[in-house]
Amino acid sequence: MNVKKAVQEIENDLIAFRRNMHMFPELSGEEYQTQKRIEAFLDERAIVHQRMAGTGVVATIGSGSPVIALRADIDALPIQEAIESDFKSKIDGVMHACGHDIHTAINLGVATLMKHFESELNGTVKCIFEPAEETYGGAKIMVEEGVLENPKVDAVLGLHIMPYLDAGKAEFRYGKLNASSDALKITVRGKRGHGAYPDSGVDALLISAHILTAIQSIVSRNTSPLNSVVVSFGTIEGGERPNVIAEKITMTGTLRALDQETRDKTKMLIKKIATEQATSFGGQAIVEIGDDYLPLVNDDKITRICLAVAEQTIGKENMQMKEFPSLGTESFSFFSECVPGMFYHLGTRKPGAPTTSLHDERLDPDESAIASGVELNVNMVLALMEELS
Template sequence: MLKERIREEAHRLHEETIHTRRHLHAHPELSFSEENTAAYVASRLDAIGLAYEKMANTGLVALLHGKKGPSDKVVALRADMDALPILELNDVVYKSTVPGVMHACGHDGHTASLLGTAAILKSLEHEFAGTVKFIFQPGEECTPGGASIMIREGVLQNPAPQNILGQHVMPELETGRIGFRAGRYMASADEIYITVEGKGGHGAMPHTTIDPVLITSHMIVALQQIVSRNANPTVPSVLSFGKVIANGAHNVIPDKVTIDGTFRTMDETWRFEAHRRIKEMARSIVESMGGRCEVNITVGYPVLINEEKLTARTRSLTEDYVGKENVVDLPIWMAAEDFASYSQLTDACFYRLGVRNEKKGITSGLHTATFDLDEKSLEIGSGLMAWLALNNL
């Protein structure tokens, strides 16, 4: 009976959830600049009848206490709110009105869906005991991540949740399908910035230079040994360099080269051992060839771990809500998510919500200028999270 009531409420609220998502999509804001987004979410929480507090400048945390009886059980539900610096190419009525900024990762859908979940649970507050903590988080797309700031400001305290759930759209999955992976699911992600200094000069007189371009070439190739020869083959690791600037000319050897890259892995101990090896190898190669080297590594998000028992229970409940045939296994993914910060401190489950609809032409991937989501998924997502929250209590 409770499950059917949740479904009915999710359906009744569906048009409102779509309206919320479209408003957010049309008015995107970048990481840690979500002032108007936060104000809009606050207005929706006011309309639902939930008290909230601000956190991490543009974040919000709301609490709903069930009225069925006393209970110290607490479950946290999280949605992120920030957009990306991408110029939207979709021709839709809710297209971004902010040039060069777009909800290309579905955070508008996450926020709208969680607001829908809050409204559903508010309507059922006399049917459960315990507390639901709704976390509307800024800055997921930008290091150090809004999760780490909210944690530092006490989001996992007063009251402390026994577990936390996160839902993220996935355009590879058809609408109606939900994806899970227990254990290590998403990688840590760290930013690498290297400067190689030499001595520039005329391209026709290389013997008078210390060529930082040649030195950098050797260094980039050699650094791949850290993955191919130092990493345990059973631990996924990625070392990639996506930006190399040698600002010389066809006949000018520059004085320095700058390199930007990323290191990702699924093991926290190996992660920091790899940092040490990257620094030592880069410096030794550059110095052995007569140059100077500076290596800076910005520590980003940790490994995202879905607690085994919680994930198994959440998956079973999801099968009950959407049908076993609509729940699928996910492979590990070397992308990163700052939900991982929560997963390092409390039992967590981060699952994927299918939003693909080929008949509607909704097939573009995350972080692309044509990303969109099938809005039917919002009804599924808001109802499912309500169902999971109540059963976790």
């Protein structure tokens, strides 16, 4: 099969879909029209699909094992687009500022070519279109609803556009790639008293200050300097008046870790430090820690196979290895926690263009990345089918 030629034949259709999706972005959990457009695209090509996680879609092509899944996210962000174009967002205050329209077009391209070559496939392909990646993570719901079962998925692939990389290039990493994320809330309770007579109360504000300081020792003294963990608090609220000892203080923050062991250990230490510090001052601390995004760790075997494919597809000169993992999150981790997976970054910077960031009102990705992503992903799927069969 001539993948490059097949990609060229459908490239214009994919760009047209992307531009339409860009003009009509929908926020997390509200991707109703986006879902219908994806389904219509698949229907036109006789590709079997089903709805999942409310506004998500899963397309299935081929039969038998191995089963390879590919994930694309479909939701937009509450951002006002600043770039002028013929396909600028028509929805006020909503924009595809994270490239999910590019991701969706790539996955539709993969589904199209897999259907075209279906009789030659040595296995099954699942193209997953995940809703609400930017908020509660539709991936978790899709996994709970059985997206990786019936047929059971053997490997999963995902990508994200990266505006600091030139179009035509791709970035990879073995092992740890993205951090876990957990919301933190600590409520400290003391006893109200007059500021002139501090001994008559239990100062919740003073307790909170000691807790905040002590928790940072988890990073500096309880975590290997060769590992990474972040504990950041962004809000602290409480107290009544300048001359009244605070009875209640609430602090909220975030915990980031790059592996599950460090994540679990840090949660335990946060609870221990907060409760014991509060008790030592005669107060009480109630610690609430969410169980949010998982760490994303690429599987070595799947990564090795995909790196070999990338070298053949785009050339070693267009590949780079990411030196350090990111403390940002990625809901793809819910898939790769269950089955071996590999997530990589696809360049979208236009020639000579300044570097922007994701979630930027000026994000303007090079649409040639769509064809690059389709070709890479199709070749990766074919190689994985051969290696895992």
